[in-house]
Amino acid sequence: MSILFFIVPLAFVLAGGAVAAFIWAVRQGQFDDLDTPAHRMVVDDDT
Amino acid sequence: MSSDARTTPAAATRTDIACSHCGLAVPAGLVDRGASEQFCCEGCRTAYAVIHSCGLDRYYALRERLEDREDRAPARSTRARYTEFDDPAFAELYCRPAAPDAAPGRGLWSCELFLQGVHCAACVWLVERLPRVCDGVVESRLDLRRGMVRIVWDAGRVHLSRVARALDSLGYPPHPARDASDRDLRRREDRRQLVRVGVAGACAGNVMLLGLALYAGLFDAMEPAYAALFRWASMGVSLVALAWPGSVFFRSAWAALRTRTMHLDVPIALALGTGGVWGVVNTVRGAGEIYFDSLSVLVFLLLVGRFIQHRQQRRSADAVEMLFSLTPTSALLVEDDPDGGPGSTREVSIQSLRAGQTVEVRAGASVPVDGVVVAGLSQVDQSLLTGESRAVTVETGDRVAAGTVNLAATIRVRVEATGAQTRIGRLMALVQESLGRRAPIVRLADRIAGWFLAGMLGLAALTLGLWLALDPANPSLAVDHAVALLVVTCPCALGLATPLALTVSIGRAARRGILIKGGGVLQALASPGTIVLDKTGTLTVGRMRVVRTRLNGETRAAVCAIERHSTHPIARAIVEAFACPAWAEATDVSHTLGGGMEGTVRGRRLAVGSPAFIASRIGGLSDADARAVGELTGAGLTPVLVAESGRVVGSVGLGDPLRPDSAGAVADLRARGWEPLVLSGDHDAVVGAAASDLGLPRASARGSATPEDKVSVVRDLASRGGTVVMVGDGVNDAAALAAATVGIAVHGGAEASLAAADVYLSRPGLSPVLELNDGARRTMRTIKACLGASLCYNLAAASLCVAGLISPLIAAVVMPASSLTVLTLCVRSGAFRGRRVS
The missing domain is CATH 3.40.50.1000 (HAD superfamily/HAD-like)
Structure with a gap:
């Protein structure tokens, strides 16, 4: 079970990566408007 | 003004033919026999022509398919010039460079504009095809919920006014959204909050996983090395949660302590602080309980509650702000004519006006400045400023104030004061001052926070003393129990209850207008x-209506036919009240400004107007007529008399009923x-x-x-x-x-x-006030029920703690249970639900 000493820190590194990706997405403004993209998808077919 | 433009055609006879652009009925006078497209107004015709010529007809097909069935017609083109959009002052306030090499007049710039009339997915499609309609526009992104479009354009190739005219011609008149820097600030704050919630969530999830392993270890023995690993790991993650997203509670509690006020964040910070510190001590010591899982979940849940509340309030504030930006930002400046002639006019932004200049105010427009009338005779509606619903006649030499509405005819006004120096500007300063002096409303949860804190501390001291007395050899056990008490009684549900209940109510209220x-x-x-x-x-x-009428049927029709030739509010109110039959057609109509009208209907020559005007036409009023006029004015009504061949034949009383x-x-x-x-x-x-x-x-x-x-x-x-x-x-x-x-x-x-x-x-009228009162009472009832429920949980948990019966596992179960109870109570609340009060 000593693999845990390796796996737990590894899990934190992966989780840290996910959190970093989330923060990047928020700063890019991807969560600013949650309504319009849904509509855009329905009508967007010629671009 | 726009609402007036919409009500005017409503007064004319309508047909069953639907407008090709907006789908509203086309007035009889505008039906174009033989044409395949019909339009209810010039604005719709313009919009249709632009959409058609740019090959964007798909908009109509999309709208047919997607439109929600609510009665919301698309806006029409206003064909304003929007020259104020090119003003350097405008650019400074509302525009931002979109590329590093942008400079005034060249490079890529961006601007956010509020669009009137966007309402469905077809609008998104149409607005985002703007680069096809207007050369030089690089990108156009619409935020449907806020009605806000972000335009990126090449300033070297196109002026913003041209872009604005293109949007207008599509049927979406643009308005500058208030202050770009303020909005940037808000956006950054919104994003920061979201990041905090996300980080707190990730930490809570991971600590719970580690906690699960530790709880499993309670029942099956766990090797000390692994137990230590999990304890140190949860400590690491929790400290991140406490130090980063959790710091808001510590900061807010510190601010409350410094100003000697009580805030719910004080007991929360106390629980988080002591729980965290003792957890670290126990982890380093390698013995005793740690509460890191509960603490992380606590931070996460509280932040979620606050985030939801903040978002809902922002939505309501945004909706109000949209209405805000609908006010005019430009004025018609009269250019000095070297020949001393009447001078031509040019549209300029209000900020660039100076005292001494002359502006033109057309009928129906609002006066942009404080000043003196230098030409023209008209009536102004000062109700905005004074609340007085009767129109006031102004002529050369009279003063007019910014914000009043010019009703009858074009006037020219010499500017005396603009912006903050106007009467309306000074009133706004008074508003600011009053807002600053307003006493803050102490929230219910904050009011009980003080008692709560005292209770928590008292019970913790009691627990500590009790266990020191029972087991003097083991002081760390006593501290363990006391800290456990502080953590489990942390007012988590209490902190969630108010934001959640308020959010549910604010959201439901918004849906009811x-x-x-x-x-x-x-x-x-x-x-x-x-x-x-x-x-x-x-x-x-808030508008003139006919309240009393003393006229026979045929005269009534004749008066209506004459008044139809005027746009004055009194004339409009009369036309609205008296249905005009088709035979009634007035000829030889003449206006006397500030007086009345005359016209011939079926051979009868009638004069309609104010008592003074009628008196001048028929050479004085009889005693009976004067009494009738006195009766009307006594009742607070504006009298209008009708005269035929030298005598008064009837009267109309108008008021604001x-x-x-x-x-x-x-x-x-x-x-x-x-x-x-x-x-x-x-x-x-x-x-x-x-x-x-x-x-x-x-x-x-x-x-x-x-x-x-x-x-x-x-x-x-x-x-x-x-x-x-x-x-x-x-x-x-x-x-x-x-x-x-x-x-x-x-x-x-x-x-x-x-x-x-x-x-x-x-929504108009007072009935929403009643609804608001009802909803507020129910919301407060919900909040009290939530507070009661969470206090019960806390009391139960506290007694377990004093008895030393609590373990981290029980704490981890009790806390979400109390939060869930609160959540259910809030969602099931009856506030702003059910039938509308009518």
Whole structure:
């Protein structure tokens, strides 16, 4: 079970990566408007 | 102005033919026989032509497929010039460079504009095809919920005014959205909050996983090395959660302590702090309980509650802000003509006007500056400023104030003051001052926070003392139990209850056309006090209506036919009230400004107008006529006489009647314990008549109140204690709205009143006020139920702690259970649900 000493820190590194990706997405403004993209998808077919 | 443009065709006969652009019925006079497309107005024709010529016809097909069935017609083109959009001052306020090499006049720039009339996915499609309509536009992104479009354009290839005209020609008149820097600030704050919630969530999830392993280890023995690993790992992650997202609680608690006020964040910070510190001690020591899982979940849940509440309030504030940007930003400057002729006009932004210049104000437009009339004769509606619903005649030499509406004819005004120096600007300063002086509403949860804190500390001390006395050899066990108590009694559910209940209510209220800017409003409205009502526009429609008529049927039709030739509000009210039959056609119509009209209908020559005008036409009024006029003015009405061949044949009395639901609503308010007071800038007689119609004693109605009077009355009432609610719509009410405990701006209100009010009602009349009162009471009931439930949980958990029976596992179960109870209570709350009060 000593693999845990390796796996737990590894899990934190992966989780840290996910959190970093989330923060990047928020700063890019991807969560600013949650309504319009849904509509855009329905009508967007010629671009 | 736009609403006037829409009501005018409504007065004319309508047909069954639908407009090809907006789908509304086309007036009979505009039907183009033989054409395949029909339009109800020039604006729709323009929009249709542009959409068609750019190959964007798919918009109509999309709209057919996607449109929600609500009755919302697309806006029409206004064909304004938008030259003020190219002003350097405008660019500084509203535009931002979009590329590093952008400079004034070249490079990529971006700007956010609020679009009037966007409402469905087809609008998104059309607006985002803007680069095809207007060369030089690089990108166009629409935020449908806020009606805000972000335009990126190449300043070297196209002017912003051209872009604005293109949007207008598509049927979406653009308006500058207030202050770009302010919005940037808000956006950054929104994003920061979201990041905090996300990080707290990730930490809580990971610590819970580690906690699960530790709890499993409680039942099956776990090797100490692994137990230590998990304890150290949870400590690491929790400290991140406490130090980063959790820091808001510590900061807020510190701020509250420094100002010696009580805030719910104080007990929360205490629990987080002691739990965290003792957890670290126990982890380093390698013995004793750690509560890191509970602490992380606590931070996450509390932040979620706050995030939801913040978002909902932002939504309501955004909706109000949209209405804000609909005010005109440009004026027609009269250029000096070297030949001394009348001079041509040019559209400029209001900021660039200087004293001494002359501006032109067309009929129907609002006066942009304080000044003196130098040419023209017209009537102005000052109700925005004074609350007086009767129009005032102005001629050369008279003063006009910014914000008043020019009703009858084009006038030219020499500028004396602009912006903050105008009367309206000074009123706005008064509004700011009142807002600054407003006493903060102490939230219920904060009020009990002090007692809560004392209780927590007392019980913790009791536990510590008890266990030290029982087991003096083991002081760390005593500390363990005391810390456990602080953690499990942390007012998590309490902290969630208020934001959640308020959010649910604010959201539901918004769907019913009641926009609430802050949560404290609902608490203030839950208990009755004094409610100050403005008359014009609040209790009344705010527009001239025919109230009394003494005319026979045929004369009535003839008067209507003559009045149809004028756009004056009195003429419009008469046309609206008397149905014009098809045979009635007036010829030889002449106007006398500020007086009346004359015309011939079927051979009868009639004069219609003010008593003075009629007297001048027929050479004096008889005693009986004068008495009739006196009767009308005595009742607060504006008299209009009709004369034929030298004698008066009838009279019409116009006034601003009470809304049909006002009397009922006022009676309901009184039944609920509120004390209504009518406060108006209108004549005392008019206000008195309105009060008696409402069934109020004469003492509860005050007329001829200036905006300053209104503020002092409201401040006076507020200083006597108790809730003072002010309901109003005009600029003249704005300062009073700000001074009241709760200011409510009603439908169609002026910009200033929106800024000052806490609540905006987007439906006319007083019935939303009743709904608001009901909803507020129910919300407070829900909050109290939630607080009660969470206190019960805390009490139960605290007694377990004192007895030393609690373990981290039990704490981890009790806390979410109490939060879930609160959540269920909030969602099941009856506030702003069910039937609308009518």
